[in-house]
Amino acid sequence: MSELPFNAVLVANRGEIAVRVLTAAREAGLKGVAVYSDADAKALHVEIADEAIHLPGKTLSETYLNSDAIIAAAQSSGAQAIHPGYGFLSERADFASAVKQSGLVWIGPPPEAISTMGDKISARLKMMESGVPVIPGEELSVPDGADHLGQLAACAARVGYPLLLKASAGGGGKGMRAVSEPKMLRTEYEAASREASAAFGDGTIYVERLMVGARHIEVQVLADSHGNCIHLNERDCSLQRRHQKVIEEAPSPVVNSELRDAMGAAAVRAAKAVDYEGAGTVEFLLSDRGEFFFLEMNTRLQVEHPVTEMITGIDLVLKQFEVAAGMPLGLNQSDIGITGHSMEARIYAEDPSKGFLPAIGDLAMWRAPAGPGIRVDTGVREGDSVTVDFDPMLAKLVVHAPSRTAAARRLHNALSDLRVLGVITNIGFLRQMTMHPDFVSGSITTDYLDSTDISKFAEPEIDPSSLVAIAAAASRFGLDKGGSGGDGELIDEHTGHAGDPFRTLSRSFP
Amino acid sequence: MEWSIAETGIRYTAKLSDSEGTMNLSGFTADGQESIHGEISITRDSQANRLLVEIDGSAHIAHVAKVGDDWWIHLDGRIHVVTGHEPGSSSDSSGEGGLNAPMPGTILEVHVKEGQRVREGQTLLVMEAMKMEHRIQAPKAGEVVRLNFSEGDRVDMGATLVELGD
Numbered sequence: 001m002s003e004l005p006f007n008a009v010l011v012a013n014r015g016e017i018a019v020r021v022l023t024a025a026r027e028a029g030l031k032g033v034a035v036y037s038d039a040d041a042k043a044l045h046v047e048i049a050d051e052a053i054h055l056p057g058k059t060l061s062e063t064y065l066n067s068d069a070i071i072a073a074a075q076s077s078g079a080q081a082i083h084p085g086y087g088f089l090s091e092r093a094d095f096a097s098a099v100k101q102s103g104l105v106w107i108g109p110p111p112e113a114i115s116t117m118g119d120k121i122s123a124r125l126k127m128m129e130s131g132v133p134v135i136p137g138e139e140l141s142v143p144d145g146a147d148h149l150g151q152l153a154a155c156a157a158r159v160g161y162p163l164l165l166k167a168s169a170g171g172g173g174k175g176m177r178a179v180s181e182p183k184m185l186r187t188e189y190e191a192a193s194r195e196a197s198a199a200f201g202d203g204t205i206y207v208e209r210l211m212v213g214a215r216h217i218e219v220q221v222l223a224d225s226h227g228n229c230i231h232l233n234e235r236d237c238s239l240q241r242r243h244q245k246v247i248e249e250a251p252s253p254v255v256n257s258e259l260r261d262a263m264g265a266a267a268v269r270a271a272k273a274v275d276y277e278g279a280g281t282v283e284f285l286l287s288d289r290g291e292f293f294f295l296e297m298n299t300r301l302q303v304e305h306p307v308t309e310m311i312t313g314i315d316l317v318l319k320q321f322e323v324a325a326g327m328p329l330g331l332n333q334s335d336i337g338i339t340g341h342s343m344e345a346r347i348y349a350e351d352p353s354k355g356f357l358p359a360i361g362d363l364a365m366w367r368a369p370a371g372p373g374i375r376v377d378t379g380v381r382e383g384d385s386v387t388v389d390f391d392p393m394l395a396k397l398v399v400h401a402p403s404r405t406a407a408a409r410r411l412h413n414a415l416s417d418l419r420v421l422g423v424i425t426n427i428g429f430l431r432q433m434t435m436h437p438d439f440v441s442g443s444i445t446t447d448y449l450d451s452t453d454i455s456k457f458a459e460p461e462i463d464p465s466s467l468v469a470i471a472a473a474a475s476r477f478g479l480d481k482g483g484s485g486g487d488g489e490l491i492d493e494h495t496g497h498a499g500d501p502f503r504t505l506s507r508s509f510p
Numbered sequence: 511m512e513w514s515i516a517e518t519g520i521r522y523t524a525k526l527s528d529s530e531g532t533m534n535l536s537g538f539t540a541d542g543q544e545s546i547h548g549e550i551s552i553t554r555d556s557q558a559n560r561l562l563v564e565i566d567g568s569a570h571i572a573h574v575a576k577v578g579d580d581w582w583i584h585l586d587g588r589i590h591v592v593t594g595h596e597p598g599s600s601s602d603s604s605g606e607g608g609l610n611a612p613m614p615g616t617i618l619e620v621h622v623k624e625g626q627r628v629r630e631g632q633t634l635l636v637m638e639a640m641k642m643e644h645r646i647q648a649p650k651a652g653e654v655v656r657l658n659f660s661e662g663d664r665v666d667m668g669a670t671l672v673e674l675g676d
Contacts (some may be wrong), residue, residue, distance in 0.1 A: 357613070357644065361577065364575035364576075365573060365584070388613065388614055416586075416588075417587070419573050419584045419589075420589065421574070421589065422575055424591075427589060431587065462588075462590075463548060464515050465524070465535060465538045465546075466565050466585070467583060467585070467592050468513045468515070468522045468523075468538065469524050469526065469547075469550045469552060470552060470563060470583050471574075471581040471592035471594065472511065472513070472524040472526055472533075473552040473561065474574045474576070476528070476533060477533075477561075479558060479561075479576065480581075
């Protein structure tokens, strides 16, 4: 890739995404430069980098969020480009500008695109202007004594049912009424208006479409600096817990080719509206009636980008490098197809039986599955500590199979082969989820997990005698004393003892 | 050695008979009562941390790792934690009356005062750890003997937050 204007890339991130981007850089023939904080001195992303620069300091704002230190690290290492990964500084327009002003290549969209899309109001206005559907809503101000109902009915018809009547001056649920059909409009409006006037002295009402049973569908876009912009199909991320995605898949089980074309075209319009460059994601809510509405645009690489890579065969990080280098995409919309089905499960250090409380400890064993159609993107390895310092996502387990049914089975089996000992994870929960009829049938909506009793995904009780016999036998065999060769045995480097998960709390990678 | 699985509180013992390096389960108790158990024999593998387990005539592989008092076991696609206890040790850690911080974090709210009677399940404190709020609740009815922290305090994991008396 001699045409690239840079031959070394600094990755301003940590964990699995830093590993992913550094690996891509090396594959592209570029030098990969990592940055790390004290806690990450022995982290995997540091190990695989060609060069690693230490960021001194204790807090995130002194390290991974420290724009000046990161730009200085790029300059001192000779890296001519910066890739921000996701999170941290990736959607900070001021950082993108600072990188450019210091003469470095910013591997991301123009700062103006980041700031327009980063503000909900400016993004919504921009989308309306560009003909991208947004969640319908209108404010209705009716002076006392006027024909409020006629105006309201017309407004409600424009917005569509079911809808939400909200007192503009409202709050705390006061003056908020859901209306499922036109004949209920009058009663609910009068109730909402009374409540609102009583509570706030203002009867102005905001009418917004009520989204129930919606799915989260997002479209991957790629744009270059020559005006080319295409979409790479959708991802379905409807399985969420408190807005945190759990399993993502591509393609969506509910999007047909007609809807895909429409959503893809809308996503491309959204990207073009802000002169987007690089890889980005336009998120939509898809209603149960098949209408879709713009939610927001993520102006960076997504956590779940691998499922798109699996079904399209396109390396999104490599494309980011090429676009940042000023190269044309070299792809037309007609070049983008869908091969098979892909799913990604996020492996978190958390305890589903305790309200998904984040878990910490040492990874006494970390053995990832392998085989056809299995990809594991991880930032950890056996022996690493999981601490409170960072996000509890340990890895992403991605599968690719010819059909959705085959992908769900492959994911279930791969989860069963993911052997993580020493830290509580959501693996058991994900195993149950991938077998559950609601998941297998593809009928999950965004409210599903938050309105479902989580205990139904608990793994069934099993005969205790075999487990106790195994523990007793393992002790008798002396497997806790380092065994023969100590494969997988974790020894604390300071004490020489098998690691207590809590002793190393303040350190990261012993 | 006594064993427990997850937080059921049941204490198990297993009697193993050693036959040329193969451990056969010959006795199994749950809370002191003889219990039925499978035909289980366990052999070491050349790989440390891997055991060959025969359960009722079918072969399985168990991957194991010891962390503290816990044996972590991966068996048939599932991950289990079996905790070892010295015989005679207390079966109820909350019986000691101390309530410990489950994670390092910050105390957000204190709902009780020293000397106050509380009922089982009553929220004593709310703390924030890893950007999530956790309620610290009374495991039993009793009197708040000592409150060790106030709102805004940082606490380490395992720190005794509240001491409860009968």
